[in-house]
Amino acid sequence: MKKMILIDGNSIMFRAYYATAYPGAKLMQTGQGIYTNALFAFVGMFEKIITEDTTNALVAFDTKEPTKRHEVYKEYKAGRIKMPEELAMQIPLINQYIELTGVPIYSKAGYEADDIIGTMAKRCAKDGYHVEIYSSDRDLLQLVDDRITVNLLKKGMREVARFDPKTLFETYQLTHEQMIDLKALMGDTSDNIPGIPGVGEKTAVKLLQEYETLENVLEHKDEIKGKLGERIKEHEELAKLSKQLVTIDVDADIECQISDLEKGEVKTSELITFFQNLELHVFVKKMEEPTAKMESWEYKVIEDEHELGKILKPELAIHFELSDYNYHKAELWGVGITDGKHHYFLSPDFALTSINFQMYLSDESIKKFTYDYKAAKVFLLWQNMEFNNVVFDLLLSAYLINSHLGKEEFKRIVSNFDYEDILYDDVIYGKGAKKGLPEKEIYERHIASKAKAIFELRDPLLKQLKEQEQLHLLNDLEIPLSEVLAEMEYSGLLVDQNELKIQGKDLKERLETLEKEIHELAGITFNVSSPKQLGEILFEKLELPHGKKTKTGYSTNVEVLNDLQKHHPIIEKILDYRQLSKLHSTYIEGVRQNLFEDGKVHTIYMQALTTTGRLSSLDPNLQNIPIRTEEGRKIRKLFIPEENKYLLGSDYSQIELRVLADMANVKGLIEAFNHHEDIHTKTAQEVFHVDEVNSEQRRAAKAVNFGIIYGIGAWSLSEDINVTPKEAQAFIDQYLSIYPEIKDYMENIVNFAKENKYVETIMKRRRYIPELESPVYTQRSFGERTALNAPIQGSAADILKKAMVDLYQYLKKNKKQSKLILQVHDELILEVPESELEEMKEVVPKMMSKAIQLKVELETSCDVGTNWYELK
């Protein structure tokens, strides 16, 4: 039988909006602040309804105009809350989406979507179609018959309840005709339909089971006893009016024809662009799947040394496809190679055993292009192979052009440069537990296609880098840094396994004791690690005064707990428990899980991830090892140098403030720094007009100095230094009058950002700030703070990176055994043999200080120890 799908657009749209706009939810938005939550949920539902084999369908919408129902009953739908602005803004998007799917849309002034659906349903059923209606409005159940099925969306939108005459009767013990009378009797608050006051669903069903129809109920009204009978007699007219209102018009005067309901072609490429623009990437991925790319190019599988020998030459793009993001333990899935004209695939076995290939990759005089040089280089180091003289890295280049791209996957990066001949990794390999290799031809081609993309994007990206004056940044900073980081990661950091065991055992025991004590004090056992359970115990069972609440319950963070210390002895224990369990699970267990057979941890420095230009570290994160509390700091004893070596650490003193002093040309700061004054004390002296600064004053001055770097606000500063927002504001004003150049800088940089849509660092690293154009205040304010902070944080990152490259080259040139092993944003840690200790104590801090020439000196400190704990 021919199938016709009729969709109640309004009803589904509302359901889509409210499914994702529950109280406290943060509505989904694009970077520009366009709301997309309703669209997102609508598409999800729509895709389930409209499938590839749908041939006939219609989406019906209401219009704003009054309807016939308003004419007979002016209170119709009165009191209904206005459509939220956030939803109204999405209606054009939803319409646009439907149009792109090829499904016809219809609406007509004076008619509700219900009436359009009712009328078309009957017409189609008469014409021999089987009709499937989709809505979340139970009113439509009156349309059910042998040829019309109504599907009601359930709450989570995950499933639908399907009603045909049989299931309808099973569910309500009523026929479809009786559904109308049911509503007429009980009314409907959401549409402001009165029904008979005092009659609800239960009573209405009972009446209909006895008398079958509303008319028959009214006819026999005198038989009905008691209050109910009185009410029916009294409100007979209301019931009749209600019936008129709830009856769907199945013969509406609409010019929509069955022939108009043919589904058109999906406008695939436009739809992809639509989703891309609205940052709904999940749907973009789904679209890519069935639209396999035009196979307008061929690749060749290279299987022997002879063939390989013929294709190896300078300036090939080479892509190593690895099974896992953690390349220290990943396996190779294949290698893609291209010279721009011919494209090749190498199997993992061949690539890793070929002598020709090994020689080629390690050759320092042959230039190569790749994507994620560091990943390939480290992977190959584990295979005892080298990868040298890479002069173009697609990942790093894209990251420099727009630092937001670094977080994206290969496909999304290249598609940003309008290169579309690439599929998503998810689509090829699956994801999560299901990740694996598909058919040979599919993944070989995918891997070769990546090499092709690297090659073809090289020229345009280099051109753009040149225009943005960033070639230096790529060639002399990021690519050399990849080599430095590769060696650091591969070298790894040795862990004292005995210390790990001792600290682990100690922490475990103390945690068990604390847990028991906490349970005793609470008078009940519960999971102390569960913020939910803890909140209930503290604020309901123990009735402690609760502070702020979170989305899901009571807040139990350190701040809240500290304020509760005096109320109950349990709090101190909980704070201890929290601290120790953090140390145990994140650091002791974290390190243990990431230990390699060589007794070391091999972190991964993400070189193209942060939007500011900093590195980040993972598996394990070695950039957040505790130091602020003595208890936590002991974790640093786990990390030791190799035998007969020392750890040497050197860090910049207040590099970000110095960068600010330089970039904003702040006379007062420059002078203070160059006289080696304590900058916070100096600031306090100026701000408070005193010679002798007390610790409170210094703390406040320090908070402002920091706050300035983050794009300070009076409110947050007041929280930080415990004064009223007004006092904090006065404090900031005073600060800015002492350092007027900072005030100018703040204004200038925000204006620059608004004009150019980006800000840049000393070394021309860019960060685009789309939030500045957002209509949403919080987004825009965030953009302004970012404009202030990114150049400072980013320049400091540039400088340390430069120092790393300089130092690495020095060590290499002078054939030193000392090597860099850690970078923590403003400090470097090296492993140094005793014989080089004295030299390195000189060289390392000096190279860091001289990495760049600023208007202020870059001071550095230097410490040596036999474990990380001993540094500083």
Next chain:
DNA sequence: TGTGTCACG
């Protein structure tokens, strides 16, 4: 998978 929490610069 999202949330709360907390470790670092």
Next chain:
DNA sequence: ACGTACGTGACACAC
């Protein structure tokens, strides 16, 4: 009326 400092990563829990 509203928000309420920049940049990260990891863990446990709850759904």
